[in-house]
Amino acid sequence: MIVIVSELGQKLLPKLVFSIVRRAYIDIVLSCARFRRWAKSFYYLGTSVECPFCGGHFRKFLPTGVLEREFWSSPEAQQLLAEEFVTVCNLQCPRCGSSERHRLAFFYLQDNLRMKENQGARLLDVAPDAFVTKALFQTANIDYVSIDLVRSNADYLMDITDLQFDDDSFDVIVCYHVLEHIKEDRQAMGELYRVLKPGGWAILQVPIWARETYEDDSVPREKFLKHYGHKDHVRTYGLDFKERLQSSGFQVNLDQYVRMLPEEVVNKFGLLLQEDIFRCEKPVA
Numbered sequence: 627m628i629v630i631v632s633e634l635g636q637k638l639l640p641k642l643v644f645s646i647v648r649r650a651y652i653d654i655v656l657s658c659a660r661f662r663r664w665a666k667s668f669y670y671l672g673t674s675v676e677c678p679f680c681g682g683h684f685r686k687f688l689p690t691g692v693l694e695r696e697f698w699s700s701p702e703a704q705q706l707l708a709e710e711f712v713t714v715c716n717l718q719c720p721r722c723g724s725s726e727r728h729r730l731a732f733f734y735l736q737d738n739l740r741m742k743e744n745q746g747a748r749l750l751d752v753a754p755d756a757f758v759t760k761a762l763f764q765t766a767n768i769d770y771v772s773i774d775l776v777r778s779n780a781d782y783l784m785d786i787t788d789l790q791f792d793d794d795s796f797d798v799i800v801c802y803h804v805l806e807h808i809k810e811d812r813q814a815m816g817e818l819y820r821v822l823k824p825g826g827w828a829i830l831q832v833p834i835w836a837r838e839t840y841e842d843d844s845v846p847r848e849k850f851l852k853h854y855g856h857k858d859h860v861r862t863y864g865l866d867f868k869e870r871l872q873s874s875g876f877q878v879n880l881d882q883y884v885r886m887l888p889e890e891v892v893n894k895f896g897l898l899l900q901e902d903i904f905r906c907e908k909p910v911a
């Protein structure tokens with residue numbers, strides 16, 4: 627409906643008038659969204675949980691809506707949810723919208739980048755996340771480089787399957803919930819391995835929503851939501867994601883970082899206990 631009205635307006639109104647009306651419409655929509663967020667964060671104010679990004683304290687985090695998708699409605703999918711390895715983010719900050727994966731990235735990277743051996747590290751951030759970038763990378767003592775295929779908030783527009791960097795360029799790579807969107811994910815893993823320095827480390831996280839990775843080239847894009855649980859995911863990864871990374875050359879350790887945190891910290895900051903970190907290292911030859 628909005629698209630039809632927009633196209634009609636573009637045809638009927640002079641260009642300048644259309645541009646002003648369009649800008650006003652976007653401002654109203656953004657203001658309404660900001661007001662809704664503000665009202666929601668006020669409504670849920672409390673002392674049970676805390677968001678490290680916006681500093682808000684709330685009664686609880688809120689569902690993201692992921693579990694309401696058809697993908698999770700079958701009895702098989704419901705059974706999967708009971709498995710310990712499935713990592714569905716479903717605790718959203720009422721104020722800024724951060725979820726479990728953002729908060730885990732914040733704590734894990736904060737701890738690791740503070741280490742003496744990582745001071746001054748050259749870090750590649752793939753598809754930078756506004757939450758983590760703003761809160762962490764801008765203040766850490768690192769040489770930060772970001773890339774994205776389309777978004778202009780990155781330093782370079784670049785395809786992860788064809789990185790324009792020399793071999794052995796980075797000490798650290800952060801690639802968080804990206805590979806599930808990439809058709810040629812093995813090519814992307816190979817490129818990440820190539821540009822990582824020997825002795826360097828990467829965290830390559832994906833949602834684990836299956837026992838074994840499922841992908842089917844015959845599934846059309848409009849069916850991705852039903853088959854893979856997300857309209858932009860091209861597969862659902864399973865526990866064999868680790869082997870896929872290993873076949874690209876990485877040494878992979880599943881870092882059970884969250885499980886080692888005190889229970890009150892896990893609950894307070896809404897972390898996902900079963901979200902292990904795929905910590906990938908490039909061996910020194």
Ligand SMILES: [Zn+2]
Nearest residue numbers: 677680719722
């Ligand atoms: Zn927040």
